[in-house]
Amino acid sequence: MSKTFNFYCDESCHLEHDETPFMLIAYVSSAYNQVRMHHENIRKIKEKYNLHTEVKWSSLSKSSYPLYSELIDYFFATDLQYRAIVIDKSQLKHEDFNQSHDDFYYKMYFQLLSKKILHDCNYNIYLDIKDTRSAKKVNGLRNFLNSNFVAVRNLQNIRSHESELMQLSDIITGALGYHLRGLNKVIAKTRIIEKIQSHSKLPLTSSTAKDSHKFNLFFIDLK
Numbered sequence: 530m531s532k533t534f535n536f537y538c539d540e541s542c543h544l545e546h547d548e549t550p551f552m553l554i555a556y557v558s559s560a561y562n563q564v565r566m567h568h569e570n571i572r573k574i575k576e577k578y579n580l581h582t583e584v585k586w587s588s589l590s591k592s593s594y595p596l597y598s599e600l601i602d603y604f605f606a607t608d609l610q611y612r613a614i615v616i617d618k619s620q621l622k623h624e625d626f627n628q629s630h631d632d633f634y635y636k637m638y639f640q641l642l643s644k645k646i647l648h649d650c651n652y653n654i655y656l657d658i659k660d661t662r663s664a665k666k667v668n669g670l671r672n673f674l675n676s677n678f679v680a681v682r683n684l685q686n687i688r689s690h691e692s693e694l695m696q697l698s699d700i701i702t703g704a705l706g707y708h709l710r711g712l713n714k715v716i717a718k719t720r721i722i723e724k725i726q727s728h729s730k731l732p733l734t735s736s737t738a739k740d741s742h743k744f745n746l747f748f749i750d751l752k
Contacts, residue, residue, distance in 0.1 A: 586703025
């Protein structure tokens with residue numbers, strides 16, 4: 530019987546002209562038969578800190594640091610995996626490749642997913658709803674993946690409050706983007722980044738080895 534995996538995808542600074550230097554597309558993945566367990570465990574951690582709403586990177590503060598710290602510890606203590614594609618937007622030259630930013634967006638998702646999708650497994654891919662164009666992007670991405678022989682069983686938008694693992698993806702991706710922009714105004718956020726670095730034993734500013742499965746970063750060179 531084929532194994533099934535869920536990918537919870539998040540994006541940061543994905544707009545072409547938002548005046549941020551890096552674009553990130555990433556996911557947290559879980560074996561399908563462990564998804565309920567992870568959701569329940571993360572909810573218990575949140576309840577321990579009397580939180581019954583979603584967690585997200587933008588809400589991290591000094592008072593909520595212990596909760597976020599425990600969530601990062603949980604990620605690294607489990608079989609959950611994280612992978613991110615990092616794009617230096619100063620290298621974008623869509624006109625040279627006769628492509629739109631949407632075309633480029635689909636290509637980057639292909640780079641993110643295709644290396645991890647095996648033909649003898651099934652995949653459910655969930656994208657966080659970011660804006661009013663999210664439905665169009667899902668349809669475009671599905672068509673692009675299928676035309677490039679990357680078949681997925683299910684690909685759909687969900688809202689982040691519906692999934693604890695989507696929220697975890699948001700936290701890690703937010704931390705990575707914050708670090709790459711050289712921001713250090715919020716001490717709690719800096720401490721979370723340091724915790725991720727400590728667990729991963731990585732500086733978070735360069736690609737990891739290709740066979741890094743737990744925490745995988747790919748800084749793509751568009752030159």
